[in-house]
Every structure is written in C-alpha cells, then in structure tokens.
Amino acid sequence: MSIVADGVDAALEWSIVGSFTRVGAALRRRLDRWAPLAGRDLGGRVVVITGATSGLGLEAARALSGMGATVEVVARSAAKAESTCAELRQASGNPNVGFVVADTGNLEALRRAATELRERHPAIHVLIHNAGALEDVRQTSPQGIELTVASQVVGPFLLTGLLLPALKAGSPARVLWVSSGGLYSEPLSVDRLEMTGEEYDGTTAYARAKRAQVTLAALWADRLAAERIWVHAMHPGWADTPGVARSLPKFRRVLGPLLRTPADGADTLVWLAVEDGAPLSETGRFWHDRRARPLHRLSSTQRSDTPEERQRLWRWAVDKSGLSIR
Ligand SMILES: NC(=O)c1ccc[n+]([C@@H]2O[C@H](COP(=O)([O-])OP(=O)(O)OC[C@H]3O[C@@H](n4cnc5c(N)ncnc54)[C@H](OP(=O)(O)O)[C@@H]3O)[C@@H](O)[C@H]2O)c1
Numbered sequence: 001m002s003i004v005a006d007g008v009d010a011a012l013e014w015s016i017v018g019s020f021t022r023v024g025a026a027l028r029r030r031l032d033r034w035a036p037l038a039g040r041d042l043g044g045r046v047v048v049i050t051g052a053t054s055g056l057g058l059e060a061a062r063a064l065s066g067m068g069a070t071v072e073v074v075a076r077s078a079a080k081a082e083s084t085c086a087e088l089r090q091a092s093g094n095p096n097v098g099f100v101v102a103d104t105g106n107l108e109a110l111r112r113a114a115t116e117l118r119e120r121h122p123a124i125h126v127l128i129h130n131a132g133a134l135e136d137v138r139q140t141s142p143q144g145i146e147l148t149v150a151s152q153v154v155g156p157f158l159l160t161g162l163l164l165p166a167l168k169a170g171s172p173a174r175v176l177w178v179s180s181g182g183l184y185s186e187p188l189s190v191d192r193l194e195m196t197g198e199e200y201d202g203t204t205a206y207a208r209a210k211r212a213q214v215t216l217a218a219l220w221a222d223r224l225a226a227e228r229i230w231v232h233a234m235h236p237g238w239a240d241t242p243g244v245a246r247s248l249p250k251f252r253r254v255l256g257p258l259l260r261t262p263a264d265g266a267d268t269l270v271w272l273a274v275e276d277g278a279p280l281s282e283t284g285r286f287w288h289d290r291r292a293r294p295l296h297r298l299s300s301t302q303r304s305d306t307p308e309e310r311q312r313l314w315r316w317a318v319d320k321s322g323l324s325i326r
Helices: 003-015 022-031 053-066 078-092 108-122 145-164 163-167 183-184 203-226 242-246 249-258 263-275 299-306 307-322
Strands: 046-050 072-077 097-101 128-129 172-180 229-234 286-288 291-293
Touching: 003 022, 003 291, 022 128, 022 263, 053 072, 053 128, 053 172, 053 242, 053 249, 072 108, 078 229, 078 307, 097 108, 108 145, 108 163, 108 286, 145 163, 145 203, 145 307, 163 172, 163 203, 172 203, 172 242, 172 263, 183 203, 183 286, 203 229, 203 307, 229 263, 263 286
Parallel strands: 046 072, 046 128, 072 097, 128 172, 172 229, 229 286
Antiparallel strands: 286 291
C-alpha cells in the first residue's frame, strides 16, 4: 500500500463520515487497488449465512453463490427464504442454494437448524453471522433474553459452537461477524449488555451488542487458531439497505446519495470470505474496507476492554446460550 493511500485512508478514518459513506469505498477501491472478487471459484465450499433475505446478507449471498459456493441461508421466515433462494439460484445459475429456518434469537430453533446443517454438510467452510436489526421497542426472545443481544450475540455464539465440528472438518475455515461502526460509542460492559425495560434504548442496545460481537469474535479467534479456523469481524460503513430504511429513516434522508450501495457495504465481508491473503495471515481482527481497524477510538471504551471483562463476557455467553464449552 502506498504512502498516499495510507494518508487518504487515515484522513477518511479520522473524518468518520468520509470513511463510512460511499466516498470511503470509492477512494479506497482506487487507491488500494482492490482486486475484483467476482471471478473466484468457490466450487466445493460450503457457506452458511444468516440474514441473507435482505440488504448486505443478500448481496453477500448473491456474490458467493455466483462464485459457485454451496450457500445455506439461515432465515426466520420460510417464505422469504424460499423466494431468496429461488432468486439466488436463478441469478447465479448455481443450484446449490438452500435454507434452514431459525430466528437467530431463538436458541431452540438454532439448535434444530444446526443439526440440520450438520446433517446436510459434514464440512462447513465459512459461517457468516450477518443477521441484525436495530429494534426501537424492547422485546424478549423465547428464552427470555432481550432480543437485540439474543439475536446478535447469544444466538450467533451458540450457532458457532454447534457448528464447530463441521467447521473443523472444513478447515481452513472462517467465521465472520457483521458488526457496526456504532460499537465505537460503547464500552465493553457485561453488566450493561442486556438492557432492562426502563432504560432500554434501541440504538444503545444495538451498539452494545455490536461491541460484544467483536469481542466474542476475538475470543473465538484465540480458541480456534490452532484448529485453522479464522475468525474476523467487520463493519460495512453506512449502506442503503431495507434495514436502514426501516430503522433509521431520518438518517437515510439526510445522507441520501452518500450512503453506500449494499454491494459496497458487503464488499469487505465477501473479501474476508474468499481472500486467502491478509484475512488468513492473522485472526481475530476487525475490518472495514479491506483494512484491519482498531477496536476503539475513545480512551474511555479502551479502558473498559480488560482481559477480565472479556472473560466475563465469554462466561456470560456460555451461560446464556447453554453451549457446552468452557
Ligand atoms: N446497512 C448498514 O449501513 C449497516 C451498518 C452497520 C451494520 N450493519 C449490520 O449489517 C447487518 C445486515 O444489515 P442490513 O442493513 O443488511 O439490514 P436488513 O436489510 O434489515 O437485513 C437484515 C437481515 O437480517 C435478518 N434478521 C434480522 N433479525 C433476525 C433474526 N432475529 N433472526 C433471523 N434473521 C434476522 C433479516 O431477516 P428478515 O428479512 O426476515 O427481516 C434480514 O435478512 C446487520 O447485522 C446490521 O447490524 C448494517
């Protein structure tokens, strides 16, 4: 990477808006000379992806099925999953696109889905935790866990653990988490992760869940490195998806054409799934626009991120999910 590219990248990062909008993707694509991904051959690889019925997940599934991967969509609506799979098969000419039904906040449904996936695919090569939403109103999962953390932290944690035998069989394998730049505002605090009824605020709950995701990704990375399972998290910037239109309509109106396309938002995710260079030279990193990024921008959140709090988060996730792992 050139000094000019590094300088522009640093200026974009500093500005935040420049980095997260389509400006960042356009400049970095050119200056870092992003290699096109479309021609890769993923024949024989199995990819499991949550939240592929819309937005970034749909875009990633489109790209990966187009490269010949066997794609399994984990979706909460069977009807949506069916039409998504039909669309993906038709667009890619790849018949190997299927689905299992599970809300990622429902631990029992995830257990059933994981069993089905393991039966269908003894080896899985890529697991993508993409499903996510910003919920204005506090809800709870069937197991009584606040829904934001249930569906974006506890559920993905459980699914990772349940699919480990298949990921080991598929190694070198990858587990990827779609987080958000919103995490930069929140410290790591296990006690404040699951918000109660009185204090609940959707944006805060979302940012805390996203902070927990990247932390768990790093902890999984440490545990799975010896198995040759690479674990990374990424953030997509700000992309114009149905999720953003639904949850952040004012934000969408203000940024308008500056929002990224879903394809730009999903680019780093797809790159992490298929590229054998940088993503396999280290594990447990947090990426944006094909470069590793810091986990913290503020000293206050940095101070919260201690080894002890990380271990507390791991134990909390084990307890909440009921996964048999220590
Ligand atoms: N777009 C952005 O600018 C942006 C920025 C930062 C982070 N992200 C993250 O990117 C990911 C994708 O978001 P998006 O913008 O593409 O949103 P989206 O268009 O709303 O797509 C979200 C996907 O997740 C699924 N989903 C949500 N909750 C689920 C649950 N409990 N169980 C199963 N599936 C669930 C949705 O299923 P249904 O179709 O059934 O609703 C949909 O397929 C999320 O993790 C989000 O936090 C997005």
